[in-house]
Amino acid sequence: MDTYRLQQLNAQLKGMPIEDAIPFILQNIQGKKVFSTSFGIEDQVLKHYIAPYSDEISAFTLDTGRQFNETYEVFQRTLDKYPSLKIETFFPDEKDIREYVHKDGINGFYNSIESRKECCRIRKVVPLQKAIKGASLWITGLRAQQSANRETMDYLEWDEANQLVKYNPLLDYTLDEVESVVNKYGIPINSLYARGYLSIGCAPCTRAITKDEDFRAGRWWWENGKKECGLHIHAAKNN
Template sequence: MESNKLEYLNKAIEGLPLKEAIAFIIENFEGKKVFSTSFGIEDQLLTHCIAPHIDEVTVFTLDTGRQFNETYEVFQRTLTKYPQLDIQTYFPEEADIKAYVNSCGINGFYNSIENRKECCRIRKVKPLQRAIKGADLWITGLRAEQSANREEMQFLEWDEANQLVKFNPLLHYSLKEVEAEVDLYNIPVNSLYKQGYLSIGCAPCTRALAEGEDFRAGRWWWENGKKECGLHIHSDKNY
């Protein structure tokens, strides 16, 4: 997409309320639009806002095969609240899982960063590529507050790695603002969230946060440095 078009769209939604910004982009952006949900609190708020436009947006989730049962529970409660939704589920390839387990062991991701990244690649990154194939716009729940790297992002920006435009409508939301709107609209939330799981991924790789810990500290807690799975790439940085 031409940079001047993105600049126009970014300026057009600056300052708009969340629902209006999402509606504007859905109406004015041409091409196939997809929304990925992991059923975290940010994605749940976006699901609420996207539900009225479901005929124009494809909603999908990635099931890694190592999810918390509480994630499946909120998945079901979300479908109950928004019966118009058809959430497509993408799974890893069986052959990839077999090869990984034979090579690294069932929990080999604890043994090295390389093993963990390979597990993320086959369980998340490869299924994502299938899910967004042919898409022109990918709606995400990324927020600038989640990490220093994400502060550099814009509402809409070109994703070179995936060759599409990424739309981050919650970019400038604080966590408290997300929580307030979720409460206002009585949106289903993963029950683990109230137990300190602010960022919920696979069960073996996620723990609750201690008071004062960074938002992402509960993910891959045995590693040091930046801890990401590779789904979101920007300026050669993994989010």
């Protein structure tokens, strides 16, 4: 999709309620649409709005094999609340996991940033490529408030690496606004959230944060710098 068309659509989306924005996107972008969920609070809100369009949007999750049990619990509660919603699970390749553990150890990601990124690549990035194959639109729960490198995002962006358009419906939402939607509609959320896990990934790589810490501080807390796993860092501005 060309830059001018994305700019046009972004201008129309600004200020549009999400319940109107989802069908607007479906009408204006052709091809396969996918929605990725890690069962974080943002993704749970999106499921509420996407569920009525489950025939047009394919939902998926990446099971890294190192998830919290609480994540599986909210997975089931979500399906119970939204029976029309189908969520396909993608897993890492067993051979890749065996080779990684043989080389770096079962918890090798603690040893170096390179080892951690390789674990993320095997358990997340490679399965993601399978999940979004053939898609023209990828819907995410990213918010600008989550981290400094997400503040320059648009609702719709061209993802050069994956050759598709990424759609960030909750871009301008604050955490308070997300929580308000959850409370209004009784949307199930991960029970870890109330215990300070605002950003929930793999169990060995996630901890609770205090009220004074950055939103992403609980992810890979032993590292400094940007806290990303490789799923979204390649997103480019509309070019």
